[in-house]
Amino acid sequence: MEEPVLTLKEVAVYQKENLVLKDINLEVMNGEFVYLIGKTGSGKSSFMKTLYADLPLKQGHGRVVGFNLKTMEEKDIPYLRRKLGVVFQDFKLLPDRNIQKNLLFVLKATGWKDPVLMNARIEEVLEKVGMKTKGFKFPHELSGGEQQRVAIARALLNDPELILADEPTGNLDPQTSVEVMKVLQEINKTGRTILMATHDYALILKYPSKTLKCDGSKVFEVVQKAV
Template identity: 55%
Template sequence: MSNLIVQLNEAGIFQQKHQVLNAVNLKISRGEFTYLIGKTGSGKSSLLKTLYGALPLKVGKGIVAGYDLGSLDRKTIPLLRRELGIVFQDFNLLPDRSVQENLRFVLEATGWKEESKIKERIREVLQQVGLQEKYRTMPHKLSGGEQQRVVIARALLNEPQIILADEPTGNLDPETSDDILLLLRQLAQKHNTAVLFATHDYRIIENFPARIIRCLNGRIITEEDIEV
């Protein structure tokens, strides 16, 4: 099994007909924690959307979790997404269902059928994010940080190879942001899951340094490029 989860070669990233990033070369390995930074509109979200198949890869080559981005179709996009955990700034939890029912919904939608295994997996992921006591709680009764922990638990359900986090701390106060960041870094380490963490919170990056990928002037710049 390859250690590379993401590999882009000379990829062009498009938002409809407009090319937002060109000649993208990017490698992310199993268990690696990486920041994705850049101003609003610099192409961060478009890059993430391309990685999870929401935007087509029209130029260059891309492999994510063993799937060729250039040949994705209706059948393979759901299979690719089972290998990914996706965490957004907005929690997108089902408001009329408890924490455990939100998680159950995802498991059933991705083909889990055995009741005992569903219950066990829900218990495991809630334990990983420190919310095992809140399984019956409705989303509106949770704090913002707790809701984002549920979202991370949801992202972990199918044991993803990589978590794509798009501004996951954007709506949270600094202390809660730190908690969420540390949780994701711990998960990356413990479960050998890669994390690509898009943010424009430079305070977090200064406090918790890691590899940085920057979207700038239509290009991707990595520290490897700068060192050359």
């Protein structure tokens, strides 16, 4: 039987000394598309940060793409993040360089050396998100939706086993949110696992999928019904 991409057992999530979430038990299998919902302040971002080792796992057992979050050392974090793609609400593109150089920066930072391979990879991921002709543009020359597409392309660079999308449509209007969602759906169809934190219930109704909820310091699966 194949190993889950993500397993958490009896996990508690802390922000410094404050307990944010407790008693988390869940598995995400390869190829799933999973929503993480919950009110602002319910712990969604802290949950995500624990998964990409921005917050240390102090309690419980957690495995993400083959890494043990509890025993992992500081030096292993870059290797974990190479197998994850993280998409943020506010895009996090570097404003002082064009899109091509933004993506090049990530490849160099994650150990790529060959310029030919790097350029080919950048072209490939930009094409996947419908931004192939925009590599020479700077972030400020793009719309919010285009910037988020580039952010998704950046998350794909290292062929991640799991994409963590933290409110990827949070700063976008409804129409653009649907376009970005379609990109994520297409990526999921190629067999990639996506965990997406959102409070956009319209998207969940339009694209129903397995849903986890943060509420009352717990994370649990909700059975979808008409809201």
